[in-house]
Amino acid sequence: MxxxxxxxxxxxxxxxxxxxxxxxxxxxxxxxxxxxxxxxxxxxxxxxxxxxxxxxxxxxELRRAADESRRQAMGDLLRMAMADPDLDECWGPVDGADDARARKQLMYTNMIVTQWGTSFRAGATPENRLRANAMEMFRGEVGRDYWAQARVSRLSAPGSRAEARFNQILDEAFGAAVAEAPIPAPRHVPPRPDTRPRFQLRRAAPALLAFGVGGAVTGAVLTALGRRRS
Incomplete structure (x- = not known):
């Protein structure tokens, strides 16, 4: 023109x-x-x-590219933590009672949800498809465990209108999935090993026997010496 x-x-x-x-x-x-x-x-x-x-x-476009680069870097860090337990501790203290397999599954689920959010904000994933994907995830135990832990922080965190709508859709899908089938019992978590020192009679028996024999011999010797002096 x-x-x-x-x-x-x-x-x-x-x-x-x-x-x-x-x-x-x-x-x-x-x-x-x-x-x-x-x-x-x-x-x-x-x-x-x-x-x-x-x-x-x-x-x-520059903001979108910077946001995508940031999410890509965060995904790389999570993959490194999933592959190496020593690096996983860098994110914070890891309770010894935590199941390593369950923790790795939760981290991977977080990466899936992050990818869904990027696609939803870009307009590549419509609401009906996002809702169907979330329903499928929350029918499983791992997905329910993840959203039960991340729900409060995601819904209360400030963000854009698209991000708030994304979290709302996931929460609605979670409620619908729970209504279809009750939440299963918590997964079995192996008990944390007790590292406190305990007194073990079986291992201490030889030492106690040797101590008793030594005490008896010492007493007999002292008694014999006493009689000899008398």
Whole structure:
């Protein structure tokens, strides 16, 4: 549109000849040419609006790319923690009673939910598909364990309108899945090994026997020496 307006402006002197007069009547032609001032201003405004829209779109794409890079980096860190228990402890203290397999499953489930959120905010995943995926996940024990732990923090954390809607859909799917089938009993967690020192009679029996025999021998010797002196 801007190029078309510029082309019309360039050829406008030729079109002015239809109004009559000779080429030397520039004053009359200039008065008629002033009628194009409004069109020129409109073209300038449209060009400015086009530049503004382009800048806004570029800024939005930059934010989306930065957000995607951040989520990718977080996913890489989680994968490293899942593969190495020593790195997993860097995220915080790990209770010895925690099941390593269950913890790894919860971390992987968090990566799945994060990917769903990115796709939903980008408009690639509609609400009905997200709801169906969440329902399928929350029918399982691992998915229910994850949302039971992450529900409060996700629903209370401030965020964009799309992110709030995403968490609301997941919570509604969780409630529907629980209504279909009650929450199963908590998974078996192996008891934490007791590292406190305990007195074991079987291992201490030889030492006690040796101590008793030594005491008896020492007493007999002292008794014999006492009688000898007497």
């Amino acid at each position: 801007v190029l078309a307006g510029a082309a019309l402006t360039l050829v406008s002197p030729l079109g002015l000849r239809v109004f009559g007069g000779t080429n030397k009547e520039w004053e009359r032609l200039s008065l008629i040419g002033q009628t194009y001032g409004a069109i020129s201003a409109l073209i300038a405004v449209l060009a400015l609006l086009g530049v503004i829209v382009t800048l806004v779109y570029q800024a939005r």
